[in-house]
Amino acid sequence: MTDQQRLGDFDVPNVARMYDYYLGGKNHFPADRAAAEKVIELSRGYVKEAALENRLFLRRAVRFLAGECGVRRFLDLGTGLPTQGNVHEIALAEAPDAEVVYVDIDPLVAAHGRALLAGDPRVEFLEADLRDPDRIFAMLPERFTLDRPVGLLLVACLHFIPDEEDPAGIVARYRELLPPGSYIVISHVCSDSLQEIMAAAGNVYGNANAPFEARPRAAIERFFAGLELVEPGLVPVHEWRPEPDALPPRADIMAVLGGVGRRP
Incomplete structure (x- = not known):
């Protein structure tokens, strides 16, 4: 079955709709909910907290890039x-x-994205495969010029690209295509402390539209090769520049690491 066939099959769990379910959204179907509930059970409910903390990390990173770095x-x-608090909402509020x-x-x-974003010329939604950096850069609208730094976001998506497809090489190609002074934001599920649970979750996702x-942390660190890590480096997502009033997560272990790297 091809990627496109699986994407349009509502009987096949869809990783985007599963993530929406973790976040408490409404854009999912029975197959998505059933698969997501299995992962929730395996993680003792902590996957929902991890998804929320990952979303908050994304917002803080965008706010940092737009507000402090001039991106x-x-x-x-x-x-x-x-979903609420999208990249454009955070970025446009700052700039x-x-x-x-x-x-x-x-x-x-x-x-769905095009329908929601219609009417704002500052925002565009492309249908393309992130595994093809050159094609994506060729598709960018004319106004999205590359004469200044870009903030490129790979948030909670690289763990859906298997090793045989060379995710590190894909990130490296994006780094090459970006203008100097650009930033790459990455978050990724880490297997170091929860290997059995991660393997079991992988079995659930094996029946979804993406593996x-x-x-391990060492493999995630390699995605930042050739980049200058912004402080505090690669850390559990809730520890990346948290808000002063942020509450600690309930989970003993936050299995999602996040970081921001600058292209020299």
């Missing part, structure tokens, strides 16, 4: 279903002259 071009890859391009392979996600491959 005005944002490219969000594997964006998933639109009304920002430009945001979303990219997702799922035609239903792309159609799931949690990786």
Whole structure:
């Protein structure tokens, strides 16, 4: 079965819709809910907290890039279903002259995104595969110029690219295509402390439209090769520049690591 066939099959769990379910959204179907509930049970409920903390990390990273680093071009890859507090909402609140391009392979996600974003020329949604950096850069709208730094987001998506497809090589190609001074934001599920649970979750995702491959910290660090890590480095997502009033997570272990790297 091809990627496109699986994306349009509502009987096949869809990773974007499963993630929406973890976040408490409404864009999911019975197959998505059943698979997500299995993962929730395996993780003792902590996957929902991890998804929320990952979302908060994304927002803080975008706010940091737009507000403190002067970034005005944002490219969000594997964006998933639109939900509250999207990249464009955060970026435009900090910098009304920002430009945001979303990219997702799922035609239903792309159609939904275009419908929600219609009318704002600063935001665009492309249907494309993040595994093809050159094609995505060729598709960028003319106004999304590459004469200034870009904030490229790979948030909670690289663990859906198996090793045989060379995710590190894909990230390296994006790094090469970005102008100097750009930033790459990455979050990724880490397998170090929960290997059995991660393997069991991988079995659940094996029946979904994309495989799931949690990786050890050392493998995640390699995604930042050639980049200058911004403080505090690669850390559990709730520890990346948290808000002063942020409450600690309930989970003893936060199995999602996040970091921001700058292209010299």
